[in-house]
Amino acid sequence: MKLHKESKGTLIVASILFASVAFLSINYFKDWALIILLPLLIIYGLVFWFFRVPKRDIQNHKENVIAPVDGKVVMIKEVFEPEFLKAQAIQISIFMSPLNVHICRYPVSGEVIYKKYHPGKYLVAWHEKSSTLNERTTVAVESLTQHKVVFRQIAGYVARRIVFKCNEGDTAQAGHEFGFIKFGSRMDIFLPIDTEIVCKIGDKTKGGIDVIAKMIE
Template identity: 65%
Template sequence: MTLHREGKGTIIVSLLVLTLLSAISHFFLGRYSVLVTLPLLILFCLVVWFFRVPNRNISEHTDTVVAPVDGKVVMIKEVEEDEVLKTKCLQISIFMSPLNVHICRYPVTGKVSYRKYHAGKYLMAWNEKSSTENERTTIAVDTLTNQKVVFRQIAGYVARRIVMYSEVGDDAKAGHELGFIKFGSRMDVFLPIGTEVLCKIGDITTGGIDVIAKLKNA
């Protein structure tokens, strides 16, 4: 396991704050400073843990859809996707708690054909309106099965920074990293009607590993 590059600044600042407050508490409280230092140390460890990058063996995928993030499946339903597909499709939403790994991964293999960032609100990530009203980034991939799959990084109430490395024209490989969201958020995947769903609401997903759906050849 390693630490994600997006955590470098946050970890350094957290360490400086921990050191400063520990020094101040020791000066004023003496041996009782442990009552301040210990909770701060636990908080710092949680910050470091948040930016962990677990070692995972990513398999090759052609017609399968993998979970783009670690989290919990909170929604599976037919919706109208108005930004890219402009038609009815199948939406699978996965919620990430602050304790989950927050690396975002491609759910399918193909070519990136669309990417757009939207500023927005910071509703709770499990709110259905967060998909269209929150800060978010929408990406579309033209798959190897000649279909277009859309997915969306959504910032939640706590997460207020979306990082996206993907650009139009990039090769997308299912399970490989495309971005990062800090401190709790959601990922929506929009699939063609007729896609075979292989997950259910309440399932706990491991990003890049668990298969959540199977595409039909177009």
């Protein structure tokens, strides 16, 4: 299993903690060692599982809007996007649980025209106000269909590290990685009002693969 490069620090700390507890348990709590270590071993395994990098067959897309993350669609609604678009847009929100792959991918192909990091609170990621109050990033891409698409990484209650490695002027390729969020979090995508939405609330998405909307040229 391939692990994401963002796993390095977390896995070092987790390994040291697990080894320390294992040493103490085996040497000082022999009768309870198995009871102590079994749940810790499960948690330790889940840390590896969280940072997995699955193989994905990423296709080229022009009109399609691709799910940027693995997760569950929790919101589809018309909203006013005040930061960049400053206009009405369709917001699609996808919640990622700690068991999901947390690689963040471009939803559309085009050119990165805006990026900004916002410090903030750590409300639970499915809270509607987390989109504007939590620690977050905002990226905008001018798509190949000449539309401006905004997407936002949002830290959740557990998440404490957002990574986004893109710059204005970069080429965005739908389905390809631009960032990572550690542990439970959310991704919001803001699309033009006339976009054809093909996903629905409750859908489980596979980042880089599933089509969630289609741009109208």
